[in-house]
Amino acid sequence: QLQLNVRKNGFNNKQTMASQTQGIQQLLTAEKRAAEKVAEARKRKAKRIKQAREEAQAEIERYRQERERLFREYEAKYMGSKEDVAAKIDKNAQILIQDLHREVENNKEKVLAELLDLVCNIEPEVHRNYFVMNP
CATH class of the missing domain: 1.20.5 (Single alpha-helices involved in coiled-coils or other helix-helix interfaces)
Structure with a gap:
């Protein structure tokens, strides 16, 4: 077993x-x-x-x-559009330039006359500090 x-x-x-x-x-x-x-x-x-x-x-x-x-x-x-904006800016710039040219033409003679007057009509005078330095 x-x-x-x-x-x-x-x-x-x-x-x-x-x-x-x-x-x-x-x-x-x-x-x-x-x-x-x-x-x-x-x-x-x-x-x-x-x-x-x-x-x-x-x-x-x-x-x-x-x-x-x-x-x-x-x-x-x-x-x-961008082109429209650029065109508007160019147009405004041209208008401003034309206005400036017109102003130049209108005032040209007057400005030249004033410049010539200032250059040609000089009144010499002694400077005020000159007297203080040399009594």
Whole structure:
């Protein structure tokens, strides 16, 4: 009977070891599948973040384009185009230049007469500090 028990125990040990090995294999397989699922979840998360970032950039670009369009409309409505503004500035500058030329022509003789009078009609006099220095 002792031999029979040993054989039974030996057989049971082999069966138990095989069962344990099978359990370990199942655990390793489950761990591998869990790691794969975690990796897939990380990939999905990274993909969602990338997609959200791209959508946000697209929305920002749409908003910027809309604001630029509104600004161009406002500028055209209230200020005119850049060419119109430049033309207005040039026109105003030409008017001012013409006015200055007209003023020069109108006052030219008068200014020349005053300059000649100041240059030609000199009244020499002794400086007031001269008497203080030489009593």
